[in-house]
Amino acid sequence: MNRFEILKKNKWRYISFIIGFLLLVSPFALLIRLEFWITGNLAEPSIHYACLRMPIGWIFRGAVNYLISRPEMTAFIIGVLGLSLFLGPIFCGWLCPVGAVSEAISRIIPLPNKFRIHIKDTNITSALRYGFFAGYITIYILIGLKLSGDWIGSICCRFCASTILQNLAAGIFGWLLPTYGSIEYWGTASIIVLISWLIIGGIFTYGGRGWCLFFCPLGAFSNLLYKVGAKLGFYRITYNKDKCSHCKKCNLVCPMWAIKSDHSVETALCINCKECVNICPTGALTMKWGKENATK
Amino acid sequence: MRYIWAFILAASVAPITYLFSIPCGFSCAQCPLGGICILAYPLIFLGVIIIKFIRKIKSLISKIA
Structure with a gap:
């Protein structure tokens, strides 16, 4: 199957990436705009209002009232995490504009795979991913408990790929909205993130999801819930070893390095993008509901 | 054991990065490196x-x- 056939088979996923961009990234930010319209918020909507760090910070700071006074942020986090439990991390695999941009760059730039980072041991990838997540949560808690000072909170935005995407979008589409002002978080740290997200994570990482794999806390949290949801029998990917022909096509198309050496799928990494399901010639990988035939 | 070391290594990255980036994060190009x-x-x-x-x-x- 060539590149164009893969694109054709997964066309709905790529269309939904564009929809995700329009829903979350300002000057469009249609979802956040709708939330603001319902809640009567007069602020300029942007992806900044879909933040994971701030709600966790509020909980640890004891400022739970913010969760009520900023319903758009609470609703977004609960929505994404709730979807991950019941349907898997479909936000990551189908809507997230940050992952979509780096994945697109990886496909557009034809760098030979030998120059790309690819860890084939899913246990090592998971250990690195969840190790970084643990460190990130530590920072959130420190900010929340005010052990590190309030000012460090704004530094988090400098390390946020979503903010960088928002600033890039403001540069390209800002003229559409005269009242729109970009979030001013450009600086050394932003450049480092831009390089890690698009150059290292996009071009020099197999599948183009380096940022999602190692640095995205929302992605790691979503996958933990997916792992729980899959064990409970919610919507998940399943592998039938009797049908598998060991052609390794799934391994080649998986952007999250989630295919194990026995060709089953690691739910701690999988984003339910269905690229492997669509390319599998024997139907060994399928999506299922229910407790029987639990994910291996 | 490899997995535990990988986890510890990754867990220490975010806090260390924050510590190092505090001075330059607020004043890009103001440092001697320009x-x-x-x-x-x-x-x-x-x-x-x-x-x-x-x-x-x-x-x-x-x-x-």
Whole structure:
């Protein structure tokens, strides 16, 4: 199957990436705009209002009232995490504009795979991913408990790929909205993130999801819930070893390095993008509901 | 054991990065480096790619010779 056939088979996923961009990234930010319209918020909507760090910070700071006074942020986090439990991390695999941009760059730039980072041991990838997540949560808690000072909170935005995407979008589409002002978080740290997200994570990482794999806390949290949801029998990917022909096509198309050496799928990494399901010639990988035939 | 070390290594990255970036995060290009770090990362990667190519070229020459 060539590149164009893969694109054709997964066309709905790529269309939904564009929809995700329009829903979350300002000057469009249609979802956040709708939330603001319902809640009567007069602020300029942007992806900044879909933040994971701030709600966790509020909980640890004891400022739970913010969760009520900023319903758009609470609703977004609960929505994404709730979807991950019941349907898997479909936000990551189908809507997230940050992952979509780096994945697109990886496909557009034809760098030979030998120059790309690819860890084939899913246990090592998971250990690195969840190790970084643990460190990130530590920072959130420190900010929340005010052990590190309030000012460090704004530094988090400098390390946020979503903010960088928002600033890039403001540069390209800002003229559409005269009242729109970009979030001013450009600086050394932003450049480092831009390089890690698009150059290292996009071009020099197999599948183009380096940022999602190692640095995205929302992605790691979503996958933990997916792992729980899959064990409970919610919507998940399943592998039938009797049908598998060991052609390794799934391994080649998986952007999250989630295919194990026995060709089953690691739910701690999988984003339910269905690229492997669509390319599998024997139907060994399928999506299922229910407790029987639990994910291996 | 490899997995535990990988986890510990990754867990320490975020807190250490924050500590190092506090001074420069607020004053880009105000430091003595004058924003050279913007150029440093692409240069490092370019260097890695060039080294990889040189190795290939060297092995090709040795094969011919």
